[in-house]
Amino acid sequence: MRWKISHSHDPRQIDLLAILVLIVVIVAAWRYFGDRPEPQNPTAFIVPSQSVRW
Structure with missing residues (x-):
């Protein structure tokens, strides 16, 4: 039996x-x-600090 939503x-x-x-x-x-x-590669966002001395 079909649904009868509307007669039109x-x-x-x-x-x-x-x-x-x-x-x-x-x-x-x-x-x-x-x-x-x-x-994206997360290492691309690492910015080295200028205060670090190696």
């Missing part, structure tokens, strides 16, 4: 809209988790 919309339109929303969510998650920038 065809249930196939609602199914198509749900499929499109799922595709958009999957693509957005793939782009978010797939395009992470590389972590």
